[in-house]
Amino acid sequence: MTDIKALVARETDRLSTIRQALHQIPETGFAEKKTARFVAEQLYGIPDIQVTTGIAKTGVLGLLKTGRPGKTLLIRADMDALPISEETGLAFSSTHDNAMHACGHDGNMAMVLTTARILSTIKDRFSGNVTFMFQPAEEWPGGAKPMIEAGILQDPPVDFAVACHLWPGLPSGTLGVKSGVLMAATTVFEIEIIGRGGHGAMPHQCVDALDTAAQVVNALQRVVSRKLNPLTPSVVTVGSLHAGSAPNTIPGKAVLTGTTRTYDKSVWHNFHNILEPVVKGVCDAMGASYKFTLTPGYPPLENDPDMVDIMKKTMLKVVGQDRVMKPESTMGGEDMAFVFEKTKGCYFFIGSGYDGCAPLHNATFDFDETLLQLGVETQVRFALDLLSDQ
Numbered sequence: 001m002t003d004i005k006a007l008v009a010r011e012t013d014r015l016s017t018i019r020q021a022l023h024q025i026p027e028t029g030f031a032e033k034k035t036a037r038f039v040a041e042q043l044y045g046i047p048d049i050q051v052t053t054g055i056a057k058t059g060v061l062g063l064l065k066t067g068r069p070g071k072t073l074l075i076r077a078d079m080d081a082l083p084i085s086e087e088t089g090l091a092f093s094s095t096h097d098n099a100m101h102a103c104g105h106d107g108n109m110a111m112v113l114t115t116a117r118i119l120s121t122i123k124d125r126f127s128g129n130v131t132f133m134f135q136p137a138e139e140w141p142g143g144a145k146p147m148i149e150a151g152i153l154q155d156p157p158v159d160f161a162v163a164c165h166l167w168p169g170l171p172s173g174t175l176g177v178k179s180g181v182l183m184a185a186t187t188v189f190e191i192e193i194i195g196r197g198g199h200g201a202m203p204h205q206c207v208d209a210l211d212t213a214a215q216v217v218n219a220l221q222r223v224v225s226r227k228l229n230p231l232t233p234s235v236v237t238v239g240s241l242h243a244g245s246a247p248n249t250i251p252g253k254a255v256l257t258g259t260t261r262t263y264d265k266s267v268w269h270n271f272h273n274i275l276e277p278v279v280k281g282v283c284d285a286m287g288a289s290y291k292f293t294l295t296p297g298y299p300p301l302e303n304d305p306d307m308v309d310i311m312k313k314t315m316l317k318v319v320g321q322d323r324v325m326k327p328e329s330t331m332g333g334e335d336m337a338f339v340f341e342k343t344k345g346c347y348f349f350i351g352s353g354y355d356g357c358a359p360l361h362n363a364t365f366d367f368d369e370t371l372l373q374l375g376v377e378t379q380v381r382f383a384l385d386l387l388s389d390q
């Protein structure tokens with residue numbers, strides 16, 4: 001029986017080639033055309049994988065059936081890049097304007113493609129099926145939900161799901177997993193404030209939308225500290241505010257946008273009712289009117305305790321006890337949460353942090369490619385641990 005580490009080591013060059021090829025053609029959410037074509041071509045080259053393309057626009061699915069009855073595991077990679085101009089100076093930098101794989105999704109795809117290749121060669125060592133999900137638009141507005149709506153969890157029915165992310169918050173070369181809520185539920189909101197514009201020297205004739213907006217921003221900072229249970233971590237961030245065009249003019253309109261985060265589902269469902277009265281109160285006091293829209297994003301991402309127990313044992317085999325970490329939860333969001341609502345799920349981190357490393361979504365973000373081997377080995381072993389003794 002060939003050792004898994006040896007099987008992964010054999011794929012080292014191909015893993016790096018795939019990652020670098022994908023890194024050069026980054027595409028943002030639902031525009032992953034070249035990326036999806038590349039992924040599908042790779043999957044077509046792997047024996048025994050059934051390939052479906054064009055799911056939820058650009059999503060791709062690979063299905064590996066062992067032919068023996070058993071459970072089905074889904075392994076997910078996200079395909080989208082960010083609208084960032086790359087500044088890494090790497091030889092294989094982005095060839096697309098204002099698009100960059102700054103969140104490591106190039107690595108995620110390379111890992112899952114390689115996991116598929118290895119599992120296909122050892123499919124006599126487990127039962128059931130493995131579904132490889134390549135989803136669009138993880139960053140925004142979310143490709144997992146439309147792929148679920150297209151039926152990807154149904155035929156065969158998916159029992160378990162796993163996904164991972166390179167994580168600068170953990171030391172490079174470690175693996176991190178924990179049960180319970182790992183990532184936050186998200187929303188985005190927009191507030192349009194309508195006042196009455198006029199001369200900067202005559203404020204009494206106007207309703208100052210900019211000043212009202214400034215007060216709204218301040219008042220929203222009180223929501224987490226004064227209106228929510230301090231034992232329920234939450235965030236309200238105003239990320240943009242646009243108003244005015246001249247120094248001597250009072251603007252009649254201001255638009256602000258923001259995001260909320262929480263681990264609590266009831267707070268998540270209730271955020272509209274929590275925020276709107278604050279906006280209304282300030283606008284009423286200043287004589288302005290407003291339009292408030294809040295759009296739910298992703299649910300909280302919750303790891304199944306049984307899956308995490310199995311994963312911890314898997315990780316011990318990959319990196320040894322002193323390199324298996326319990327990560328802090330993050331207020332980041334992840335639309336894999338929609339899959340985890342329907343299956344038993346396990347999301348894990350591959351530590352990629354080192355002194356001075358750039359954070360995710362930074363124009364100089366990069367990672368040590370040897371880490372991808374850890375991710376592949378973990379996914380392959382996890383599939384075996386989960387599916388070989390059903």
Ligand SMILES: [Zn+2]
Nearest residue numbers: 103139360361
């Ligand atoms: Zn990201």
Ligand SMILES: [Zn+2]
Nearest residue numbers: 103104105165
């Ligand atoms: Zn990401």
